[in-house]
Amino acid sequence: MSAPTARPGRRPTIKEVAASAGVSTAAVSQAFNHKGRLSEETRRRILDTAVRLGWSPNAPAAALRSSRTRTLALVVRRPTDVLGADPHFSELITGMEAELAPRGYGLLLHLVAGVHEENAVYERFAAEGRVDGAVLTDARTDDTRPALLARLGLPAVMLGAPDRTGPVPSVGLGHQDAGVTEAVRHLIGLGHRRIAYVAGPAELQHTRLRRAGFESALRAAGLRPFAVLHTDFSQGAAVAATEALVDAADRPTAIVYANDSMAVCGMGTAQRRGLGVPADLSVVGYDNLPLGRWLHPRLTTVDQRVQQVGAAAARLLLARCGEDVAEEVLEGRPRLVARESSGPAPR
Amino acid sequence: MSAPTARPGRRPTIKEVAASAGVSTAAVSQAFNHKGRLSEETRRRILDTAVRLGWSPNAPAAALRSSRTRTLALVVRRPTDVLGADPHFSELITGMEAELAPRGYGLLLHLVAGVHEENAVYERFAAEGRVDGAVLTDARTDDTRPALLARLGLPAVMLGAPDRTGPVPSVGLGHQDAGVTEAVRHLIGLGHRRIAYVAGPAELQHTRLRRAGFESALRAAGLRPFAVLHTDFSQGAAVAATEALVDAADRPTAIVYANDSMAVCGMGTAQRRGLGVPADLSVVGYDNLPLGRWLHPRLTTVDQRVQQVGAAAARLLLARCGEDVAEEVLEGRPRLVARESSGPAPR
Numbered sequence: 278m279s280a281p282t283a284r285p286g287r288r289p290t291i292k293e294v295a296a297s298a299g300v301s302t303a304a305v306s307q308a309f310n311h312k313g314r315l316s317e318e319t320r321r322r323i324l325d326t327a328v329r330l331g332w333s334p335n336a337p338a339a340a341l342r343s344s345r346t347r348t349l350a351l352v353v354r355r356p357t358d359v360l361g362a363d364p365h366f367s368e369l370i371t372g373m374e375a376e377l378a379p380r381g382y383g384l385l386l387h388l389v390a391g392v393h394e395e396n397a398v399y400e401r402f403a404a405e406g407r408v409d410g411a412v413l414t415d416a417r418t419d420d421t422r423p424a425l426l427a428r429l430g431l432p433a434v435m436l437g438a439p440d441r442t443g444p445v446p447s448v449g450l451g452h453q454d455a456g457v458t459e460a461v462r463h464l465i466g467l468g469h470r471r472i473a474y475v476a477g478p479a480e481l482q483h484t485r486l487r488r489a490g491f492e493s494a495l496r497a498a499g500l501r502p503f504a505v506l507h508t509d510f511s512q513g514a515a516v517a518a519t520e521a522l523v524d525a526a527d528r529p530t531a532i533v534y535a536n537d538s539m540a541v542c543g544m545g546t547a548q549r550r551g552l553g554v555p556a557d558l559s560v561v562g563y564d565n566l567p568l569g570r571w572l573h574p575r576l577t578t579v580d581q582r583v584q585q586v587g588a589a590a591a592r593l594l595l596a597r598c599g600e601d602v603a604e605e606v607l608e609g610r611p612r613l614v615a616r617e618s619s620g621p622a623p624r
Numbered sequence: 625m626s627a628p629t630a631r632p633g634r635r636p637t638i639k640e641v642a643a644s645a646g647v648s649t650a651a652v653s654q655a656f657n658h659k660g661r662l663s664e665e666t667r668r669r670i671l672d673t674a675v676r677l678g679w680s681p682n683a684p685a686a687a688l689r690s691s692r693t694r695t696l697a698l699v700v701r702r703p704t705d706v707l708g709a710d711p712h713f714s715e716l717i718t719g720m721e722a723e724l725a726p727r728g729y730g731l732l733l734h735l736v737a738g739v740h741e742e743n744a745v746y747e748r749f750a751a752e753g754r755v756d757g758a759v760l761t762d763a764r765t766d767d768t769r770p771a772l773l774a775r776l777g778l779p780a781v782m783l784g785a786p787d788r789t790g791p792v793p794s795v796g797l798g799h800q801d802a803g804v805t806e807a808v809r810h811l812i813g814l815g816h817r818r819i820a821y822v823a824g825p826a827e828l829q830h831t832r833l834r835r836a837g838f839e840s841a842l843r844a845a846g847l848r849p850f851a852v853l854h855t856d857f858s859q860g861a862a863v864a865a866t867e868a869l870v871d872a873a874d875r876p877t878a879i880v881y882a883n884d885s886m887a888v889c890g891m892g893t894a895q896r897r898g899l900g901v902p903a904d905l906s907v908v909g910y911d912n913l914p915l916g917r918w919l920h921p922r923l924t925t926v927d928q929r930v931q932q933v934g935a936a937a938a939r940l941l942l943a944r945c946g947e948d949v950a951e952e953v954l955e956g957r958p959r960l961v962a963r964e965s966s967g968p969a970p971r
Contacts, residue, residue: 324671346754348732367714370733378735381745383754385695385732386717388725398728407693407730512914541915548920567859568888568915573895 298326349377349594350402350411352387354395364538364566365583369436372587373412376595376602396425403429409598412436412590413445416482432597434590437482439607448590448607453483454490456579456611457533460561461494463577463613464531468622469559473503473529475518475539477510484535487563491533503529508539515539519546523558530558530622537562537569537578544576544618555620565614574617581611645673696724696941697749697758699734701742711885711913712930716783719934720759723942723949743772750776756945759783759937760792763829779944781937784829786954795937795954800830801837803926803958804880807908808841810924810960811878815969816906820850820876822865822886824857831882834910838880850876855886862886866893870905877905877969884909884916884925891923891965902967912961921964928958 295302300323307315308323315323351373353366370384377384385408389395399422402408410432413422426433427444440447457474464472474491477484488505495502504522508514515534519542522529534540540562547558554560554574562569562578569576585607595602642649647670654662655670662670698720700713717731724731732755736742746769749755757779760769773780774791787794804821811819821838824831835852842849851869855861862881866889869876879894881887887909891901899905901921909916909925916923932954942949 321672325668346752348754350730364711364714367711374733374735378737383697383732383734383745385730386721387730388721390725398730405693407695512918516918538915542918545918545920545922568885571859571863571889571892573892575892 294323294327294330297330298323345598346407346409347381348383348385348408349373349591349598350385350387350398350408351414352389352395352398352411353414354389354391355415364568365536365564368564368566368583369414369587372584373591375584376588376591380595380600382595392421396422399425399429399431403431410434410594412594416447417480418482432594434594434597436586436590438486446593448593449586450581450607450610452610453486453581454493456563456581456613457487457490458494459611459613460533460577460579461491462498463615464533464559464561464619464622465494465498465500467531467559467620469531470500470622471503471527471529472500472531472533473522474505475515475522475532475534475543476505476507477535479507487535508535510536510539512538512542515542516546519543520550523547523550523552528558531561531619532558533561533563535563537564537566537576540576540578540618541568541572544572544574554618557623559619559622561613561619569616572618577616577619578614579611580614582607582609641670641674641677644677645670692945693754693756694728695730695732695755696720696938696945697732697734697745697755698761699736699742699745699758700761701736701738702762711915712883712911715911715913715930716761716934719931720938722931723935723938727942727947729942739768743769746772746776746778750778757781757941759941763794764827765829765832779941781941781944783933783937785833793940795940796933797928797954797957799957800833800928801840803910803928803960804834804837805841806958806960807880807924807926808838809845810962811880811906811908811966811969812841812845812847814878814906814967816878817847817969818850818874818876819847819878819880820869821852822862822869822879822881822890823852823854824882826854834882855882857883857886859885859889862889863893866890867897870894870897870899875905878908878966879905880908880910882910884911884913884923887923887925887965888915888919891919891921901965904970906966906969908960908966916963919965924963924966925961926958927961929954929956 291302291305295305300319304315305323308320373384387398389398399411411426413433413435416435416437423443423445433445435445435447437447437449438453439449439451461472472495476488492502506518508518519532522532532543534543540560544554544560547554552558562576564583565578565580569578589605589607592602592605596604638649638652642652647666651662652670655667720731734745736745746758758773760780760782763782763784770790770792780792782792782794784794784796785800786796786798808819819842821835823835839849853865855865866879869879879890881890887907891907894901894905901907909923911930912925912927916925936952936954939949939952943951
């Protein structure tokens with residue numbers, strides 16, 4: 278073959294260097310890393326070839342791909358105030374940190390506005406070798422991220438219903454609708470018939486799963502939802518939804534919220550309207566955040582073990598990044614934690 | 625000078641390569657980067673020299689130091705559950721992300737257990753070129769971090785009382801004791817005389833500042849603290865402290881907490897003991913977290929504008945990292961936000 282020379286406008290590849298020098302790509306790496314058992318003559322020939330082709334191994338990508346960054350990424354496609362507004366992500370990060378911090382790993386957090394921005398971040402991570410792997414959140418219908426990350430060769434795990442079949446394994450509790458189902462049965466058992474649901478954004482997979490669980494649990498008892506209101510998870514939206522519900526002519530006697538933060542806002546809003554919780558209105562949250570235990574009344578909620586899921590995702594990702602970490606199998610399903618904010622339906 | 629050769633056990637420096645090849649260090653970089661206007665002969669001599677000395681430019685450190693990582697670090701010396709337990713850090717991160725996310729920057733979060741671990745993280749960041757700069761939290765007496773970061777050449781800003789004199793500028797609201805002082809005056813104005821303080825860890829600078837503000841505001845009115853109880857900021861500690869206070873023979877009529885999370889726990893604990901808030905006990909928090917607005921009663925708190933401080937710290941650090949960011953001057957001081965959880969002292 279003829280010896281190629283540097284062509285402007287196109288980065289040469291290590292394969293071309295290897296082919297031109299008549300060695301393996303590993304030998305090219307060794308020549309630059311000063312490793313392996315290359316003769317001085319071979320090493321020099323490889324370096325000369327690399328110089329002639331304009332290939333250099335010292336781009337951050339090449340350099341970093343060969344070494345661990347001890348950094349995992351968490352890219353969250355939410356408004357920048359999501360951490361302040363929704364403690365769910367704090368819990369998730371707490372769970373991940375429990376595995377990362379003792380191993381000296383850092384967590385690289387990126388908040389992005391949309392799908393294109395999120396994909397661009399992964400492209401950059403891969404190109405620049407910034408992270409060893411990524412945890413994906415908010416699984417969506419027709420999610421394009423697993424294919425992208427597989428193509429980029431970036432280890433990843435997804436948070437969601439457990440699934441090991443795709444290129445990106447999914448980590449989470451099974452039966453994701455089980456918590457809402459149990460909450461509805463709990464309320465029906467307490468005599469409630471007018472039960473409303475303050476949900477998250479309609480486009481999220483878990484919103485759809487839980488809404489389906491909510492509706493089918495009611496249907497099984499011959500009931501229909503009093504109302505299902507979608508929100509952006511913000512506290513303001515939770516307050517507005519609660520006001521709309523409790524001001525309704527034939528108001529609900531119980532409201533289930535898609536997260537604890539919204540449930541706490543809803544509880545305060547109902548109390549401010551003069552409604553006793555749970556005497557006049559039962560309130561059920563979702564996430565089992567620490568704060569719910571200390572409120573008065575203590576918050577009835579669904580424990581989906583966010584911290585444990587975060588820890589399990591981190592462990593699986595660490596293992597896929599080559600760390601010697603035993604994989605932890607997450608047992609169980611979301612469970613209702615019945616406390617004081619739910620009680621018998623008012624007569 | 626005699627031509628040195630590779631010595632085992634010690635990494636050669638780019639300076640040694642340059643000296644041995646009779647060129648500048650910039651020329652050495654150019655030889656490997658295929659940039660600049662080196663003759664082929666010079667380039668080859670430099671590469672040969674580098675090979676002989678065992679120097680290679682493709683260590684992540686060298687590669688990354690020459691390019692921006694678009695990553696800022698936040699190292700927090702707290703237990704791994706701090707994010708879940710104390711929304712303060714979520715607010716801080718939210719404020720930083722408001723500046724970082726639109727610019728495509730990520731935030732590298734490291735939770736560390738102690739001072740040695742924290743310093744080791746900065747050493748590693750600098751050695752491996754992982755971040756462009758770092759935001760330091762929890763300023764301490766005799767803080768060794770500014771000197772370390774200056775030595776490492778890593779841009780940094782500290783969160784704390786505004787101070788531009790040291791190697792690491794400090795960003796925050798001035799008069800950090802002003803919020804607690806205002807809270808105490810507010811309570812005294814409402815007729816309270818038995819006022820307790822549930823503080824943070826004694827070793828933190830802001831704990832000492834605020835405690836001093838608390839005590840001197842009482843002293844100015846001829847009063848002494850009912851009690852000052854230190855905690856680790858955890859919710860469990862807040863509950864225990866509140867129980868101890870309200871079970872005291874001559875219990876306080878008002879409690880000031882060092883953060884909102886503890887205040888919410890304290891409020892619930894008092895209510896559970898049958899005390900009305902604020903009829904029997906006034907409660908004042910600190911941080912003005914979003915949730916406090918929606919509780920019933922709405923939480924009286926001190927607004928220290930955590931998000932704005934986080935944003936200002938991020939902006940200053942971005943500017944110090946070479947980004948074209950106008951510095952934002954933080955105006956004002958912490959301010960009391962009087963809501964419903966504080967009221968006239970019971971007779």
